[in-house]
Amino acid sequence: MPTPELLESLPGPEELRRRSIVLAALDAVMTTDSPKYVYRPGWRADESLASMDNGAGDEYSIIFGPNGTYVRGFDHESEMNTFDQADAALWPGLTDHLPAVFRSxxxxxxxxxxxxxxxxxxxxxGDPSWNCSDFAYPDGDVYADGASWMFGALTDWTLEDFLDHATYYGCEMSPALAHHLMASLPLTEEHMAALNPTADAARALAKVEALRYPVQ
Known part of the structure; x- marks a missing residue:
């Protein structure tokens, strides 16, 4: 999935935010430290941040703010990773058309x-869709940016994909509970216990609620 295909596959900003919260909620229940998926509703006064960090140098960040939504991804093995270059400039053209409101x-x-x-x-x-700059990929390889795998948990929003995603945490989730989470339906302590029997259900529910995921 090169970047142009990702533009078509990503849901709109509010659905993207909702899915990000779902992923962060599942991660919050299943892990105690070093989460892979995080959502910070109060990242800044009027901005929220969704992020992914796989612990191996690859990550993404999504900022939801009053000027719109900004998505940035980093594949450390990509040929477009210019970190080690002497001038430390980003890949040529990658941000050429980025609006001024996002450049900071x-x-x-x-x-x-x-x-x-x-x-x-x-x-x-005011935009009707996602946008990116027009740039040349290294050697014409449109998959070089890492977008083909980095955002899969956000774009592949089917029951089968979600259940497969849950196996990352060693979680054998029931299809009914997966549907419940995917639809952002309210969670209870009973749901917490079903997801992670070793977790403190009340504490896990509080963590989920702090993410702005509905609970009851």
Missing amino acids: YIDDFTLDGVPTMTVCLWWAV
């Missing part, structure tokens, strides 16, 4: 002060 975000995600990005998308307020 480039410096928010750095490694040793150097911006890290191989995927850059945005949906500004």
Whole structure:
């Protein structure tokens, strides 16, 4: 899934936010530290942040703010990773058409002060769809940016895909509970116990509620 295909596959900003919260909620129940998927509703005064970090150097960040939604991804093995280059510039053309209201975000995600990005998308307020800059891929390889795998948990929103995603946590989730989560239906302590019998159900429910996921 090269970036142009990702533009067609990603849901709109609010659905993207909802799915991000679902992924973060599942992660919050199943892990105690170093979560892979995170959602920070109060990242800044008027901005929320959804992120993924696989612990191996690959990550994405999605900022939901008053000017729109900004998506940045980083595949550390991509040929478009320019971190080790002397001038530390991003891949040529990657952010050429990025609107001014989003440009400050480039410096928010750095490694040793150097911006890290191989995927850059945005949906500004008033836009009808996702956008990206027009640039040349290395050797014409449209899959070089890492978008083909990085956002799969957000784009492949089917029961089969969600159940497969749950196996990452060693969770054998029932189809009924998977449907419940995928639809953002309210969760209870009983749901927490079904997802992770070793977790403190009340504490897990509080963590989920802090993500702005509905509970009861």
